[in-house]
Amino acid sequence: MAITDDVLVIGGGLAGATAALAAAEHGHRVRLLTYKQSTLRHASGLIDVLGYTLGGDGPLSNPFTALEDLPERHPYSLVGREAVRDALHFFDAVVGDTYAGAHTNVNALVPTSSGSIKPTARYPAAVAPGLASDPRDCLLVGFATLPDFCAPLAADHLLDTGVPFDVRGVTLSFPGIRRDDAKVTRYAHILDRDEGVDIGRGTTSARAALAALVREHLEDEARVGFPPILGDDNHSVVRRDLEERLGVDVFEVPSGPPSLPGMRLEDRLYEALEAAGVRVTTGVPVVGYEATDGRIEHVLVDRKGQDVPYQAGEYVLATGGLVGKGVRSDRDRVYEPIFDCHVDHAPDRYDWFDGDAFGDHPFASFGVTVDDDLRPLTADGGLEFENVRAAGGVLSGYDFAAEKSGSGVSLATGFVAGDRAGAEVSR
Amino acid sequence: MSDTAHPPDDQVPEDEDEDEFEPIQVFSEPTAMDLRPGADNCYKCSTCDTNCPVAEVDDEFPGPKFQGPEQWRLKRQDDTDIDDSIMKCSNCMRCDDACPSEVPLSQMHNTARGEYVDTHMSKRSIEYWRNRLLSNYRLMAHLGSKVPRLTNFVMGLRVTKLFNEKVLGITSEREFPEFATETFRQWWRTRGGARVTNPDKRIAYFHGCYSNYNTPEVGKALVRVFEHFGYEVLVPDQRCSGTPMYANGMLGDARRAAETNVPELAAAIDDGADVIASCTSCSMSLRQEYPELFDLENVETVSDNTWDALEYLRVHEDLENALEGTAVDHPDVAYHAPCHARNQGLDGQAVEVLSAIDGIDAHDVGDSCSGISGTYGWKDENYETSMAIGEEMFEHMLASEADTGLTECPTCSMQMEHGTGYSISHPLEILAEALVGDASEAGAA
Ligand SMILES: Cc1cc2nc3c(=O)[nH]c(=O)nc-3n(C[C@H](O)[C@H](O)[C@H](O)COP(=O)(O)OP(=O)(O)OC[C@H]3O[C@@H](n4cnc5c(N)ncnc54)[C@H](O)[C@@H]3O)c2cc1C
Ligand code: SF4
Ligand code: SF4
Numbered sequence: 001m002a003i004t005d006d007v008l009v010i011g012g013g014l015a016g017a018t019a020a021l022a023a024a025e026h027g028h029r030v031r032l033l034t035y036k037q038s039t040l041r042h043a044s045g046l047i048d049v050l051g052y053t054l055g056g057d058g059p060l061s062n063p064f065t066a067l068e069d070l071p072e073r074h075p076y077s078l079v080g081r082e083a084v085r086d087a088l089h090f091f092d093a094v095v096g097d098t099y100a101g102a103h104t105n106v107n108a109l110v111p112t113s114s115g116s117i118k119p120t121a122r123y124p125a126a127v128a129p130g131l132a133s134d135p136r137d138c139l140l141v142g143f144a145t146l147p148d149f150c151a152p153l154a155a156d157h158l159l160d161t162g163v164p165f166d167v168r169g170v171t172l173s174f175p176g177i178r179r180d181d182a183k184v185t186r187y188a189h190i191l192d193r194d195e196g197v198d199i200g201r202g203t204t205s206a207r208a209a210l211a212a213l214v215r216e217h218l219e220d221e222a223r224v225g226f227p228p229i230l231g232d233d234n235h236s237v238v239r240r241d242l243e244e245r246l247g248v249d250v251f252e253v254p255s256g257p258p259s260l261p262g263m264r265l266e267d268r269l270y271e272a273l274e275a276a277g278v279r280v281t282t283g284v285p286v287v288g289y290e291a292t293d294g295r296i297e298h299v300l301v302d303r304k305g306q307d308v309p310y311q312a313g314e315y316v317l318a319t320g321g322l323v324g325k326g327v328r329s330d331r332d333r334v335y336e337p338i339f340d341c342h343v344d345h346a347p348d349r350y351d352w353f354d355g356d357a358f359g360d361h362p363f364a365s366f367g368v369t370v371d372d373d374l375r376p377l378t379a380d381g382g383l384e385f386e387n388v389r390a391a392g393g394v395l396s397g398y399d400f401a402a403e404k405s406g407s408g409v410s411l412a413t414g415f416v417a418g419d420r421a422g423a424e425v426s427r
Numbered sequence: 428m429s430d431t432a433h434p435p436d437d438q439v440p441e442d443e444d445e446d447e448f449e450p451i452q453v454f455s456e457p458t459a460m461d462l463r464p465g466a467d468n469c470y471k472c473s474t475c476d477t478n479c480p481v482a483e484v485d486d487e488f489p490g491p492k493f494q495g496p497e498q499w500r501l502k503r504q505d506d507t508d509i510d511d512s513i514m515k516c517s518n519c520m521r522c523d524d525a526c527p528s529e530v531p532l533s534q535m536h537n538t539a540r541g542e543y544v545d546t547h548m549s550k551r552s553i554e555y556w557r558n559r560l561l562s563n564y565r566l567m568a569h570l571g572s573k574v575p576r577l578t579n580f581v582m583g584l585r586v587t588k589l590f591n592e593k594v595l596g597i598t599s600e601r602e603f604p605e606f607a608t609e610t611f612r613q614w615w616r617t618r619g620g621a622r623v624t625n626p627d628k629r630i631a632y633f634h635g636c637y638s639n640y641n642t643p644e645v646g647k648a649l650v651r652v653f654e655h656f657g658y659e660v661l662v663p664d665q666r667c668s669g670t671p672m673y674a675n676g677m678l679g680d681a682r683r684a685a686e687t688n689v690p691e692l693a694a695a696i697d698d699g700a701d702v703i704a705s706c707t708s709c710s711m712s713l714r715q716e717y718p719e720l721f722d723l724e725n726v727e728t729v730s731d732n733t734w735d736a737l738e739y740l741r742v743h744e745d746l747e748n749a750l751e752g753t754a755v756d757h758p759d760v761a762y763h764a765p766c767h768a769r770n771q772g773l774d775g776q777a778v779e780v781l782s783a784i785d786g787i788d789a790h791d792v793g794d795s796c797s798g799i800s801g802t803y804g805w806k807d808e809n810y811e812t813s814m815a816i817g818e819e820m821f822e823h824m825l826a827s828e829a830d831t832g833l834t835e836c837p838t839c840s841m842q843m844e845h846g847t848g849y850s851i852s853h854p855l856e857i858l859a860e861a862l863v864g865d866a867s868e869a870g871a872a
Contacts (some may be wrong), residue, residue: 001745033772036527041474176486181477183490185483193818233819258477274791279779283524284772304714304771305730308742323527 002298004309005031005279006425009418010286010299010338011318012327013038015392015410017269018087019316019418021094024276026422029415033301033310035285038266039323039393041239044254045228045261046110047091047101047122047411049084050076051404059119063408064105073397075409078372079416084408087415091122095265098130098236101234109133113149113227113255115157121408123254124261126230126239129223130251132163140169140253141214145177146187149227149255170217175199175209184260187229191238211245223249228261228278235264284311286338292396295386299338314387314421317341317368317376318414321393327366334366336394341368341376341384344396367396374417388422465531475522475532480796481515484815488515491522495535502539509543513696515809516540517800518674519766520711527837534719537673545705557596561802562671563680575606598810604641611639611646615662617839621774625659630739631695631702632662633688635709637837649705649736655862656744661700663691668709670767671802673716685721688713692733693725702733705855707768707835708801710735714771731793735768735835736855737776747783753861754785759829760852762789763820763843766796777833777854784861789833792823799842814846821846833857 007023009016012034020032045279050066052058060066076084092102099122101108107119109132117132142151151169158167176190176197184212189195191210196203214224224242230252231238243250252260274278287307288300298311317338319326328337334345345366368376368390376384391413393400400406475491476482482490489512502505522532548555609617611634626757630653638645650660665688669681691703692713704710713733717726740746760781764774778789798816803809824832824847832843832851840851 036529037474037478037525039527041477054652107556109838138570180491181489181493182486183473183479183482185477185479188482190858219660233664258473263477270794280775282774283770283773298641301772303738304711304770306742308738308772325527325529341799 002309003031004311005029006312007031007087007314007316007418008033008299008310008312008423009268009316009318010034010252011038011316011320011392012280012282013318013320013392013410014040014043014265014269014407015320015394015414016318017266017273018091018411018414019318019391019421020278021269021272021276022090022415022418023037023314023316023425024273024278025419026426028422028425029311030276030278031281031310032273033281033284033286035283036325039320040262040266040269042123042257042259042323043240043262043407044259045124046118046120046127046254047099047263047407048119048400049088049089049107049121049408050406051107051119052402054399054403056402058404059109059117060107061104061119063119063121071397073369075370075395075398075413076405078370078374079412083416084412087412088121088408090415091411095122095268097262098125098264098268099123100125111154111158111163111225113154113253115154115161115164117158117169118162119404121160122266124252126228126250126252126261127254128251129249130225130253131243132158132161135164136249137166137220138168138225139165139218139221140225141213141217142169142171142227143174143177143187143221144171144226145174145180145182146229147180147182149253151225155255161422166221168219172213172217175213176206177205184229185232188232188260189233191229191293192231192234194241198403207241208245211242212269214242214246218246218248221248223251225251225253227255228252228259228425232260232264232267235260247410289339291385294383296339296388313425315385315389316374316414316421317388317390317394318417319394321367322336326392326394327368329366336368336376339384340386341390342379343367344369344379365396365399367394369396373420374413376414389421391417453486465498465529465535466499467524468528469530470528470779472527473768474527475525475530478521478525480519480521480798480816481517481812485515485812487573488512491516491532491536492699494539495522495532496530498539499535509539509547511543511547513540513543514676514864515812517781517796517798517801517803517809517813519796520770521766521796524770527817531719534716535551537676537678537716537720540673540676541678544678548676554596558675558802559680561597561805562675562677563667575608596806596807597805600810601805601841601845604637604837606640607643609643611643614643614647620662621654621660623654623657623659624700628657629659629661629695629698629700630699631692632660633665633668633692633702633704633709633733634662635665635704635706635837636667638705642837642853645705646855648853648855649703651859651863652693652736652740652855653703656740656749659700661695663695665691668704668706668712669716670708670712673712673720674801674803678720682721685717685723685726687727689717689721689723689729692729695730696728701739702729703736703739703834704733705736705853707735707765707771707773707838708838711767711771720746720801729857735771735773735776737769737858738773738794741776741780746780750780750783750858750861752785753783755787755857755860756786757852757857757860759788759790760831760833760857761792761829761849763792763797763824763839764794765834765839768835769794772862773835775837781854781857784857787857788829790827790829792813792820792827795819795823797836797839797842799838799845800840804838804842813842817842817846824849 006028140151155169213336392410672681804813
């Protein structure tokens with residue numbers, strides 16, 4: 001007996017979760033199966049749709065008008081501009097008021113922890129008071145034990161970019177943390193639980209202690225930016241509490257991995273999956289399949305030594321790119337490890353990357369090639385399988401790092417793949 | 428540097444020159460294995476660190492990235508010793524599950540812990556003997572179950588608790604689990620063994636220590652359910668699965684247990700049986716840790732043929748159909764997936780299966796770790812950490828519309844009970860109730 005569902009989504013990142021939610025809207029039994037954790041744990045939590053053109057022009061003000069100029073085989077071109085919009089609306093409904101940006105088509109400009117400005121389409125509510133288009137003066141607070149965010153340096157860089165406000169940075173020592181390499185989750189936990197911390201003159205609650213520290217440095221700035229560690233489960237409470245204690249707006253400055261905003265988004269998505277009745281299986285990989293007449297019968301899941309069959313009518317492949325392990329490489333070839341779908345790449349591995357470290361690397365867009373129904377294609381353009389669609393990082397034809405389109409492509413293709421898989425089952 | 432501005436893309440295909448690879452022995456016996464390829468895979472993304480429940484609540488703990496690949500590299504310089512923080516790792520194996528780069532973290536921790544205990548911990552220290560006592564639970568249980576009522580009485584005494592805490596460092600906060608008046612194996616013998624004989628459908632039950640000595644009702648439920656589906660149940664001789672021993676760095680003890688378990692189970696497999704466990708740490712141990720740590724004959728065979736009980740039924744029987752139309756009279760349950768179930772892809776299983784039964788509603792209480800991690804939460808020095816980790820699960824349980832708990836792991840269930848006062852069942856018990864009815868009705872004695 002195989003474990004049987006209507007739609008099986010392989011991969012639990014942004015693309016997979018969106019696909020599963022979209023498929024579940026059709027009222028079918030949907031399973032999401034994922035191996036390791038997704039790149040959401042590294043990602044900033046920002047939803048970039050398109051920040052730069054392929055030629056490197058930008059930052060783009062309106063990503064939607066720029067979609068028209070993308071090449072034919074770009075994932076956005078395959079699904080079409082309306083689908084990108086629909087996917088964003090779908091996302092907005094899932095994340096509710098934890099995200100902002102839905103009110104406009106225009107990219108927001110978000111200051112990042114290096115002090116650069118990033119164009120993005122949707123951003124966590126905690127990021128909103130920090131936007132670079134907001135003219136209010138700003139204090140950035142970093143912590144000595146969190147070297148990834150140097151607030152004074154970030155402030156200087158921001159001033160250099162010509163932001164329309166004054167910004168200063170200070171480095172403080174976080175109440176209750178002594179370790180140089182404490183985990184970001186430790187900071188969040190202390191604030192979530194408002195733990196008692198020793199401040200030398202006895203114990204006080206962490207949020208009060210943090211606010212007191214910051215207040216000493218606050219001049220007449222109307223907003224204070226922190227690294228993204230302001231709680232996890234009780235994130236919005238932590239932020240509101242600090243705002244009340246400080247009497248100014250409090251925001252987070254997105255930073256590099258590991259990233260709590262990405263984890264919070266992941267939690268949101270998994271809550272939505274549970275609410276939608278999607279069955280979730282984690283910690284084990286899909287390792288193979290059985291197919292007849294060009295259709296996948298079932299896939300095989302390695303449950304620590306047992307190959308367990310999982311069967312569905314329709315499948316969505318959302319296993320990510322080279323990081324997510326949806327695309328792998330060895331010395332001789334680049335391949336998609338589950339279905340061995342065709343991955344277009346030069347035969348000589350020295351042609352996989354550009355001589356210049358910051359050059360135009362072909363490997364950046366390695367992935368499976370799909371038709372406009374997102375079904376993977378063979379080397380000569382035929383369908384690999386009738387009932388498989390692919391979404392997100394596993395797709396070829398875009399370079400998310402250069403274009404700043406990572407989450408947008410995962411969202412749009414995940415939405416379309418899931419929606420079509422669901423519709424197909426209904427037929 | 429912000430990766431938001433420049434998200435590092437997928438790694439450049441690596442230039443791993445296989446010809447140059449020379450295995451280097453870092454950790455000495457009993458588990459001299461080479462983990463270099465694993466360590467080399469780490470690209471320091473810190474995903475593992477964000478999953479470590481201990482690092483989240485304990486400022487002193489450096490986290491899995493340090494315990495695993497970094498310590499491994501440091502150790503290659505001979506003058507660096509294993510850091511004693513390795514004893515704070517609870518062996519929940521969450522970091523394994525997290526790493527996008529397939530670094531075998533828990534294997535590294537287990538190996539390092541083994542070496543630490545071998546070379547750094549005085550064999551005359553109280554800590555060593557306390558850990559040995561805790562990890563060799565079966566010995567205590569074996570003696571305790573000879574005179575269960577007396578043992579339960581003595582273990583419950585205040586003076587015993589004080590002695591345990593002050594002298595041994597076993598927290599007095601916890602209630603020792605009660606020993607059953609009849610062990611599973613005694614019940615099995617009295618019952619006359621299997622009631623179904625079937626050369627085509629056989630399972631060998633790995634009951635582990637806990638369902639033998641403390642919760643034989645779980646083992647009995649398993650027997651009833653499998654016999655219901657026509658299986659012949661074998662109950663081979665066995666010792667502890669080894670899980671508490673890895674967590675305490677007692678790899679020698681674990682290996683000795685494996686030296687009994689592997690041949691016994693392999694013999695049953697030879698007789699046509701598959702191995703079934705009701706505890707997810709036991710199945711994890713047989714499936715993953717045995718082949719990782721011990722080079723024993725048939726260790727792979729045992730790993731390849733071991734299953735979780737529900738998992739096995741789902742794959743080999745039409746469990747969903749069998750449950751259709753069944754009903755139980757059971758309060759709603761708050762289900763916690765043990766870390767070792769999660770790592771085996773069994774996280775959603777109990778809720779999915781039970782949803783087919785009328786009269787019961789299972790609420791998943793989310794993905795936090797229970798915090799007890801076997802013997803970990805029994806140690807005086809870890810008690811607070813253990814409860815701080817468990818806090819999230821307690822809150823979710825108390826907030827859910829259920830007043831009974833459900834889990835596959837015996838120590839998680841202790842923690843659930845300890846933190847909420849709920850009584851805790853095992854999914855197999857509910858399945859037995861649905862399929863076979865009440866124990867007495869089924870004449871199971
Ligand atoms: C460091 C970093 C920073 C980023 N910053 C931004 C940003 O600021 N803005 C933005 O828009 N985007 C950003 N991105 C990109 C964005 O996060 C990704 O493009 C997007 O999340 C990819 O999602 P995905 O679902 O396609 O794949 P992934 O997130 O890679 O998920 C793939 C999942 O599939 C699972 N899987 C793989 N193989 C198997 C198998 N055989 N069986 C079962 N499961 C399997 C994996 O374990 C994984 O969980 C960033 C990415 C990174 C790495
Ligand atoms: S998750 Fe894996 S690759 Fe990332 S730091 Fe941990 S061990 Fe290294
Ligand atoms: S096994 Fe668990 S406690 Fe140990 S380092 Fe890994 S995540 Fe942390």
